[in-house]
Amino acid sequence: MLKINNLHAEIEDKKILNGINLEVKPGETHAIMGPNGSGKSTLASVLVGRDVFKVTKGEVTFMEKNLLKMEPEDRAREGLFLSFQYPVEIPGVSMMSFMRTAVNQVREFRGQKSLSSAAFLKFMRERKKLVEIDSKLTNRSVNEGFSGGEKKKNEIFQMSMLEPKLSILDETDSGLDIDALRIVANGVNALKSPETSNIVITHYQRLLDYIVPDFVHVLYEGKIVKSGGRELALELEEKGYDWIKNELA
Amino acid sequence: MTGLKMNLLKACLMQIENYLNTYQSILNDSDQNIPDFVRKERDEAREAIIQNGLPDRSDERYRYLDLKLIFENTEYKRIISEPAVTDSLSSFFQCEVQGMDTDLILLSNGWYHESTLPKDCKVVVCSMRQASQKYPDLVKTHFNQYLKEAKDGWTELNTMLAQDGVFIYVPDNYVPDKPIQIVNLTHGFSEKEIFQRNLIVIGKNAKLQLLICDHTLNKAKNVNHLGTEVFIGENADFQMYDLQNEPDISNVFSHLAFHQEAFSRLTSLAFSLHGGTIRNNVYVTMSGQGAESNVYGLVLSDRQQRMDNFTFIDHAVPNCTSNELYKSILDEESRGAFSGRILVRKDAQNTNAFQTNNNLCLTNEAKMRSKPQLEIYADDVKCSHGATVGQIDEDALFYLRTRGIDKHEARFMMLFAFANDIVRKIDIEPLRDRVADLVSKRLRGELVACEHCLLNCENN
DSSP states (O other): OEEEEEEEEEETTEEEEEEEEEEEOTTOEEEEEOOTTSSHHHHHHHHHTOTTSEEEEEEEEETTEEGGGSOHHHHHHHTEEEEOSSOOOEEEEEHHHHHHHHHHHHHHHTTOOOOOHHHHHHHHHHHHHHTTOOGGGGGSEETTTOOHHHHHHHHHHHHHHHOOSEEEEESTTTTOOHHHHHHHHHHHHHHOOTTOEEEEEOSOHHHHHHSOOSEEEEEETTEEEEEEOHHHHHHHHHHOSHHHHHHHO | OOHHHHHHHHHHHHHHHHHHHHHHHHHHOTTOOOOHHHHHHHHHHHHHHHHHOOOOTTSGGGTTOOTHHHHTTOOOEEOOSOOOOOSOGGGTOEEOOTTOOOEEEEEETTEEEEEOOOTTOOSEEEEHHHHHHHSHHHHHHHTTTSGGGGOOHHHHHHHHHOOOOEEEEEOTTOOOSSOEEEEEEEOSSSOEEEEEEEEEEEOTTOEEEEEEEEEEOOSSOEEEEEEEEEEEOTTOEEEEEEEEEOOTTEEEEEEEEEEEOTTOEEEEEEEEEEOSEEEEEEEEEEOSTTOEEEEEEEEEEOTTOEEEEEEEEEEOSSSOEEEEEEEEEEOTTOEEEEEEEEEEOTTOTTEEEEEEEEEEEOSSSOEEEEEEEEEEOOSSEEEEEEEEEEOOOHHHHHHHHTTTOOHHHHHHHHHHHHHHHHHTTOSSHHHHHHHHHHHHHHHHTOOOTTTSSSEEOTTO
16 A cells, blocks of 8 residues: 655755655554654655655655655545644634535545535534544634644544545644543544554554554654564553664664 | 936826816816805815825825826826716616625716615615705715815815715614615726715614625726715614725725714725725724724735725724724735724723734735834723734645645635635625625636626626
């Protein structure tokens, strides 16, 4: 599904990614952990097409297509989704018209008929129930005045509406209380199917109790320096990152 | 003095002389039956112009507006006597706001033409010329009492040369069952300069919703000098929606004065959606306690268009509230300015005055100037002002795109949201929908020559 080969990226001549290699197959969940500043969020941003980052080397294919050549909207339409670490507030743009435009543009791209108002509302109701999001949130402007928890729930709600193949969850657990964390994780799990995959970026093992990864990778100085199974996350939780840094030294 | 400056000064003096000559030929026309009190105001305006001239960029209020663009190299024709009545224009022009029923008043090149008000309607509507004969006391009480305060040569020019316009009087305690719509039709083939003067008097506890549409079919450049005075009686409610949708060769120079009595409510919305050069001067005087004014404006400009808003809110007495919100989206090489002066006089305690001006410049060439000006002489007041000039939020744009929305649509959604802050203040639902539609077409670049008005005329 996703193949990252020797990916290098920089911002304003500062090298951040220094040769990432990663393959994600359908149905898999990968966790990416690593100390602050190791390049986790940059990797997510590069994959969804944030143009402030310059890719200097390497290839990425998604569903057998050259991802790096696509516009951000086409990446989304192909089935790539990012749950933002800091979702953006957009005053005046209603959640309803935002989601309707997004869903219909994605459907059009996938050769599906656009949804009528009634069909859209029905679909939205179902999805809100599935991810347990407060129905009032969709009556407001996009993320405007939302609490930290509401913003993260709203990301998962959008994910449920767009039905992506691969979702990247960038520190979706940060700023969440225990109840909100459970709701968000349940939403992600409810949307999981053998055809869909997740990349979970997190600092804490706690989230991985709910969203169980098949693989755990450690990112350090722009490279994946260690990969393992679920138990690697537990080990990191216990020992921190120093032992990995020491191994590399 | 340099040669260039001399030339400019000379041109300016020639322009003034030209206006004074026009006034002289009006006075010489024996058909003109001008009542003495009107004549007196006009003569005073003439004297003021001779004394002070017409303001240009050296006047602080006109610093950002290059009027040369309008007046340079053009010999405008002025219509100084009443045009012959041709066919009923309203049979050609029909309003096209679906679901909105209005009574229509039609003006042709600044002269009152006709209205469709039913006979049993208690609202008085007629031409200004008729009004000064039929209702001399009413007209005398209000005519030029409010605009004169502006002490602006351009306003005085309007007073001196405008010979007609519309008069509306809503009697005390009367609430008409429909909004009234004024259509200012500019038509013909020659380059023309039009002067129009309106007077609107709203009685105690009365209400009026007024929609003003400018519609230009003129085949050559024109300048419309519009002067409107509105008296809002005690506890009366007045809403005014001004839709300025003009072709690039059409220029609007508008002077609006509102006089508010105690506990009256004013909502004024100006939509400057298209036009060559548009200058709106708005004066609000709150002279009765408990009055509330809401003054809003939206500007959408592109290419070489120039749109300028100047407002002056005078809190003359205690316990009044004013809210101002002006927003502009400037594309390509367009220029705009907002100057908002608020005066809170010494005794006007308990004043609430809020002013906001937000602007988006979509290119490096588009330029916006914003100048809040608060003068507060009372000590127990709540006043705030804020002005922003910025670009479209790239983070928000990217966020929308990551949800599968293409770049153009995402950009449109954000611009529309910005403009919709003003549109949603329209109280009449069908009108709100129609204006929202016009704004979205304008933002998508889909407005064709004739579509930017509410009328369904033969050119459509």
